[in-house]
Amino acid sequence: MTAAVLTSARPLRLSDGVVADPPVVLAPMAGITNVAFRRLCREHGTGLFISEMITSRALVERNPKTMRLISFAEDERPRSLQLYGVDPATVAAAVRMIAEEERADHVDLNFGCPVPKVTRKGGGAALPWHTDLFAEIVSGAVEAADGAFPVSVKMRIGVDAQHQTYREASLRAEEAGVSYVALHGRTAADFYSGTADWAAIADLVDLLDIPVLGNGDIWEADDALRMVAETGCAGVVVGRGCLGRPWLFADLGAAFESRSERARPDLGEVAATMRRHAELLANWLGEDRGLPEFRKHVAWYLKGFAVGSDVRARLGHVSTLGQLDDLLAHLDPAQPFPEDVIGRPRGRTTSPRRVALPAGWLESRISRSVPDGAELDDSGG
Secondary structure (H helix, E strand, O other): OHHHHHHHOOOEEEEOOEEEOOOEEEOOOOOOOOHHHHHHHHHHOOOEEEOOOEEHHHHHOOOHHHHHHOOOOOOOOOOEEEEEOOOHHHHHHHHHHHHHOOOOOEEEEEEOOOOHHHHOOOOHHHHHHOHHHHHHHHHHHHHHHOOOOOEEEEEEOEEEOOEEOHHHHHHHHHHHOOOOEEEEOOOOOOOOOOOOOHHHHHHHHHHOOOOEEEEOOOOOHHHHHHHHHHHOOOEEEEOHHHOOOOOHHHHHHHHHOOOOOOOOOOHHHHHHHHHHHHHHHHHHHOHHHHHHHHHHHHHHHHOOOOOOHHHHHHHOOOOOHHHHHHHHOOOOOOOOOOHHHOOOOOOOOOOOOOOOOOOOHHHOOOOOOOOOOOOOOOOOO
C-alpha cells in the first residue's frame, strides 16, 4: 500500500513558484494560522501553509486588522492567502489588489466555512448552492488574478445530505480555471461531527481533471497515506490534526518519503515548542496581545499529559513570556508522549446541527442575490 501511495502522491505543483512537496496543505483556520503559527509549522516541515480567512471587503477597504493578518514573514515562500467573499465584484477587486501589490503567490477561495455567522449570510459552505453566483465569483477571481498566481477553492460536500453541491460546483470551478479543488468530506450540517466521508473525495477525483485534495480526519501522518491510497487524491489538507502538534508536518514529510520515524516528543520537547510558539506570537503582536493569543493553544499542547490542574489553569491565564517560563519549569520534562491520544480527534468536535441560512436560500439554485451585509467587514477569528 505504501508504495502505491508514494507513486501517486507527487509534489503538488500549482505554478513554477508554488510547489508543495510533500503534497500537504495547512488548512486555513480562523484565529490559528497566523504568521506565527505558520512559521512554527514551517520550522517542523514543508508544504503549503495558508493564512487564516481574509474577507474581501475588509481587504479592499484596508481594514487595519486585515492588513496585519495578510502579513507574511520575509522568508515565507510561497505566500498563500485564503479569501472569503460573497459578492463577485468585491472578490475580484480583492484579488486584483493582491495581484497588483504582489501580496501573495497563491489565493484560495473559501467555500467551506460552516460557522453560523458565515452561512446565515449565504457565505462559506452555503454559497455553492447558488451555482451561478459561485461560478461568477470563482471565474471573476481567476480573471482578476490574470495569471499572476494560481487560484484554488476549498469546499464541503454541501449544505446537508439532501443539498449536496460539491460535484457541480467543482466542475464549474474547473471550467473557471482553478488550480485545484480541496474537499472536506463533511457537509455544513455535519460541522465537525462524526467521520469524514472520504468516498466523496474519491468521487471527485474521478470526476475532475485537475488535482483534488482531501480534507477531514487527518490526525496522524498514516491517515494521510491512507487517504491518498483510498481516494487517489493528489494531496491532503491538514486542519485540526496539527493543533498543539506542529511536528505533524515532520511526520507527514517522513510518511510521504516512505520513512517510518514519527515524532513522539516528551513533555520537555513539547514545552520548548510551546515557548517557541508564544515567542513568535509575542514578536508579531507584542507580549500584551501575543500571550493572550497563545492561551487557546495550551490545552491542545498538553492533551494527554499528566499536568496538575493548578498549572494548567495558570497557563491558561499567562500574560508574559516570563510567567510562561516559570510555569513551564513546573512540568516534568521526562514525561513521555501519551500514546493514548495518538490518532484521536483534536480541536472542535460537535454534533450535527441545522445550518443557519438566509430566508429562502434553498428555494433556488440560480439566484445571484445575497442578504444585505453579507460581505463581512472583518477577517480572522
